[in-house]
Amino acid sequence: MRVLVVSESFLPTTNGVTTSVRKVLEHLALRGHEALVVVPAAGAPSRYAGFPVREVPAIAYRQFPVGLPSPQLQGIIAEFRPDVIHAASPFLLGAQAIAAGTRLGIPAVAIFQTDVAGYAKRNRLGAATRFAWRVVRWIHDGAELTLVPSSASMHDLESAGVPRLARWGRGVDLETYHPRNRLDPLVTLLRDRIAPEGETIVGYVGRVAPEKQLERFESLRGLRGVRLAIVGDGPSLPLVQKQLRGIPTTYLGALSGRDLALAYASFDVFAHTGAEETFGQTIQEAHASGLPVIAPHAGGPIDLIDHGTNGYLFDPRFDAHLRGHVRSLVEDEALRLRMGEAGRRAVLGRTWEQVCDELVGHYEAVLENSALEKAVRGRMATPLSTI
Known part of the structure; x- marks a missing residue:
């Protein structure tokens, strides 16, 4: 399987998004898959887990690099020809990747991980909270599947009208933390x-x-x-x-x-x-x-x-x-x-290997569903005189 991983955060920034992306990449390498990583420009390593890392233009916002929409992203996707796009905590960069995948016929799996709307709510920005949820819904609406980490997130996204949801948690290193x-x-x-x-x-x-x-x-x-x-x-x-x-x-x-x-x-x-x-x-x-x-x-x-x-x-x-x-x-x-x-x-049943195998299962299900939809559209487009 060829997986394009597009993340709003990566090394040298250390946070939950970076950690989960690193673990996913390590697992894809372990299972023999191919991957390409696209991240905002912030001094990321040129390779991780044996996979190339490509940086795209970004601006700094409150110590975080924010990836900007860039015409080179669609070129990267078209050149790599992934089977599936993994959009980690998608915002501007992830939204562009999902949209580009739609145009190129490549399904995307979006990982909901950052409570953007919660930030607006905590700061009592009522209108901003409603706007934030509209943005979240718009971003994730283009994905074939959105994976959420908790029941609370599931409830929030369902209430916001985000379609095609499934649960996917996170793993933990049971040997390092013992x-x-x-x-x-x-x-x-x-x-x-x-x-x-x-x-x-x-x-x-x-x-x-x-x-x-x-x-x-x-x-x-x-x-x-x-x-x-x-x-x-x-x-x-x-x-x-x-x-x-x-x-x-x-x-x-x-x-x-x-x-x-x-x-x-x-x-x-x-x-x-x-x-x-x-x-x-x-x-x-x-x-x-x-x-x-x-x-x-x-x-x-x-x-x-x-x-x-x-x-x-x-x-x-x-x-x-x-x-x-x-x-x-x-x-x-x-x-x-x-x-x-x-x-x-x-936590004994929550190793990263088990959790990431589950993620690959989600990829496979999305690919099967995408292939079925393409086949159905192809049959519907066939003139009756040729059947």
């Missing part, structure tokens, strides 16, 4: 740095940006026996540092690979604060690491957390609920361990 990492001597050193008196460590991993709502951690102020650890970087870091001043907090910066796995292993509890997650990949990584997770009862976390079994879902309208759940886990080590074990069990 409870045994807690035995690593480097984790002991890290725990001693964060919590020198043996306090319970509540950790966060992710971008430090407005939509992540890290200001919710202010609700932990004065809670005894707690130390906060934040992994990540982003535009809101100075403001968050100011808001959390006086709360014992260690800022570990952006981490990846083994360093990130060891950071998870140093936590006792994982807390996610943003209420706009379409999935919640860090929740899966925390569960794989054997941690109980606390997150808002909104979006992707609803599907990932079994409330009271492997973590807690708090009402995002009341930050005091976050504080209460943290206190419960701080005061009960046995409960933390039980929930952590349950979290690990919950």
Whole structure:
């Protein structure tokens, strides 16, 4: 199979979209497929997983490269002649790829991953929210299939009138993120740095940006026996540092690979604060690491957390609920361990290999449906005198 992967985000930018695209490319290489990657110009590597990476013109917006419509994209598609187009979190670049595929008779699978409309809603931009959903519907209407990561996203897209939807989650690296990492001597050193008196460590991993709502951690102020650890970087870091001043907090910066796995292993509890997650990949990584997770009862976390079994879902309208759940886990080590074990069990069937095989199955179904539709159109176009 020949797959054109068009992504609004890629290396060196690190986020959920980039991670899932990298895993998809690695899996396509593992299974012997061919691929070409098209991304906004931002200093991406020329190849990834053995596949060529082509950059197209982009502009910077709030530290992110935004791919611009470019006449060279249709030329790239026509030259590569893919069987299917994979549009990752499509916006301007992805929308153009889907439209070009339609003109060339190439089906597209769109991956819904960024809650653009949620951003407008959070900023109380009522008209912008309605406009954002119209844009989402327009972009995805051209795709043969839109894959959504959670039941909440499914509901939102159905309500917005987006057709042809199916669920597709995300995988997690069960070897990199593992409870045994807690035995690593480097984790002991890290725990001693964060919590020198043996306090319970509540950790966060992710971008430090407005939509992540890290200001919710202010609700932990004065809670005894707690130390906060934040992994990540982003535009809101100075403001968050100011808001959390006086709360014992260690800022570990952006981490990846083994360093990130060891950071998870140093936590006792994982807390996610943003209420706009379409999935919640860090929740899966925390569960794989054997941690109980606390997150808002909104979006992707609803599907990932079994409330009271492997973590807690708090009402995002009341930050005091976050504080209460943290206190419960701080005061009960046995409960933390039980929930952590349950979290690990919950992700055992979600390896990237399994999830990406499912994705290839979606490609195949779309190709079969496309071939059937072409055959039907061909029969309908045949004059009766020739039958």
